[in-house]
Amino acid sequence: MLEIRGLHAWYGDSHVLHGLAMDIPRGRVVSLLGRNGAGKSATMRTIMGLLGKATGEINCNGVNLLKLRPDQIARKGIALCPEDRGIFPSLTVTENLFLPPVVAAGGMDIASIYALFPNIRERGASRGTQLSGGEQQMLAIARILRTGARLLLLDEPTEGLAPVIVQQIARVIREIKELGYTVLLVEQKAHFVESLADIHYLIENGTIVDRLESAEFAASRDRVERLLAV
Ligand SMILES: Nc1ncnc2c1ncn2[C@@H]1O[C@H](COP(=O)(O)OP(=O)(O)OP(=O)(O)O)[C@@H](O)[C@H]1O
Numbered sequence: 303m304l305e306i307r308g309l310h311a312w313y314g315d316s317h318v319l320h321g322l323a324m325d326i327p328r329g330r331v332v333s334l335l336g337r338n339g340a341g342k343s344a345t346m347r348t349i350m351g352l353l354g355k356a357t358g359e360i361n362c363n364g365v366n367l368l369k370l371r372p373d374q375i376a377r378k379g380i381a382l383c384p385e386d387r388g389i390f391p392s393l394t395v396t397e398n399l400f401l402p403p404v405v406a407a408g409g410m411d412i413a414s415i416y417a418l419f420p421n422i423r424e425r426g427a428s429r430g431t432q433l434s435g436g437e438q439q440m441l442a443i444a445r446i447l448r449t450g451a452r453l454l455l456l457d458e459p460t461e462g463l464a465p466v467i468v469q470q471i472a473r474v475i476r477e478i479k480e481l482g483y484t485v486l487l488v489e490q491k492a493h494f495v496e497s498l499a500d501i502h503y504l505i506e507n508g509t510i511v512d513r514l515e516s517a518e519f520a521a522s523r524d525r526v527e528r529l530l531a532v
Pocket residue numbers: 313314316318336337338339340341342343344345
């Protein structure tokens with residue numbers, strides 16, 4: 303679905319991605335693992351067209367996304383679920399859910415969303431501020447499914463969440479994959495992505511240093527943990 307080649311990106315004068323290359327095949331879950339500051343969020347923000355300057359190629363069906371504006375990238379069915387989740391605190395759950403416009407055909411219908419996220423229906427009248435971290439994360443994922451996105455960029459969806467909630471998020475990602483969605487999953491927790499992702503990319507200092515198929519992951523676990531260690 304995306305082929306990234308020779309990607310360089312800058313935050314102002316700070317050069318943060320250095321020739322990054324990776325493939326995100328349609329219908330797969332791909333993990334991007336690296337420690338703080340490695341360039342994971344920068345990669346996602348560059349895919350969405352949100353970094354000021356970037357060069358190289360992000361090929362999506364023959365179009366280089368680097369030539370498009372963020373709203374045009376969203377209309378290609380690509381959506382970012384940011385690390386801070388972006389839930390509007392003074393709006394209700396239902397208002398948050400319906401706030402983003404539908405930007406592409408094929409979005410998940412509301413009955414399917416409620417079936418996948420029963421809490422969202424139950425807590426529909428609650429304000430954003432009244433939600434737990436896990437509920438906010440579920441709402442953030444549900445919200446982009448409604449817009450028609452087929453490629454979901456999830457930035458550390460399990461950060462700060464209790465193990466039982468982390469398992470619920472894993473279940474949701476598995477179900478989304480079974481429905482044919484494509485997921486890029488940024489994480490610092492190897493154990494979370496191990497059974498979820500089909501392909502793992504390891505990132506360090508703004509470049510990909512390794513690519514592992516899921517079958518290779520267990521044997522490389524020590525190396526992955528060393529890369530993630532602070
Ligand atoms: N707004 C910014 N302005 C300048 N530099 C930034 C900005 N945000 C991040 N950086 C720098 O860009 C580099 C890549 O950061 P990025 O946020 O992509 O890392 P990350 O792997 O997502 O880590 P984290 O888990 O901490 O978000 C780091 O050196 C970071 O200090």
